[in-house]
Amino acid sequence: QKEVEQDPGPLSVPEGAIVSLNCTYSNSAFQYFMWYRQYSRKGPELLMYTYSSGNKEDGRFTAQVDKSSKYISLFIRDSQPSDSATYLCAMSGPPTGNQFYFGTGTSLTVIP
């Protein structure tokens, strides 16, 4: 079983739609949960990170973590064509916070 599972998509939505991206994980020791955005042929860039359970909002983006279900989500409101990218979830935790475990990434296309 993989440490982190993520539906690779692809996901295609019209401009203005609400997008929901999800990951599940198996390691209950994970404490930090990140979402990265990766444009084609570029390195990933951090969108949001969350510690433990709860919600975090930043502009049009909301990250949710449910540790009891081992399930995390990223919501994008009022999606824009510029949001078209691959979204990777990542997690880390004890005994070392150095190693990140990545999902496979979900490819998102927002159609104008």
Add this chain to the structure above:
Amino acid sequence: GAVVSQHPSRVICKSGTSVKIECRSLDFQATTMFWYRQFPKQSLMLMATSNEGSKATYEQGVEKDKFLINHASLTLSTLTVTSAHPEDSSFYICSAPFWIRTSYNEQFFGPGTRLTVL
């Protein structure tokens, strides 16, 4: 935020040659850096952890003699793909952690290097 650079951004080489990729942390020091490999439409696969002043730690299945890693200073790690073959063609990305608190670091990624072996 912190910046990580990679050089070159793209390289095309003949089969059998060696290619060196540099990863630099520009405004912070990194005793540890990570090297990833990414195939098209797939996620990042951790290849190895580069440690300044000591040997790199390789993930299972990654050939140490094939992918030589040298962490020469607190701001520079290099990955050398030796005797490259077409199956080594991939997108190589490095990252460096910037510690936010004792148990969590933020990973800053380089822009990646696309290697094509003919």
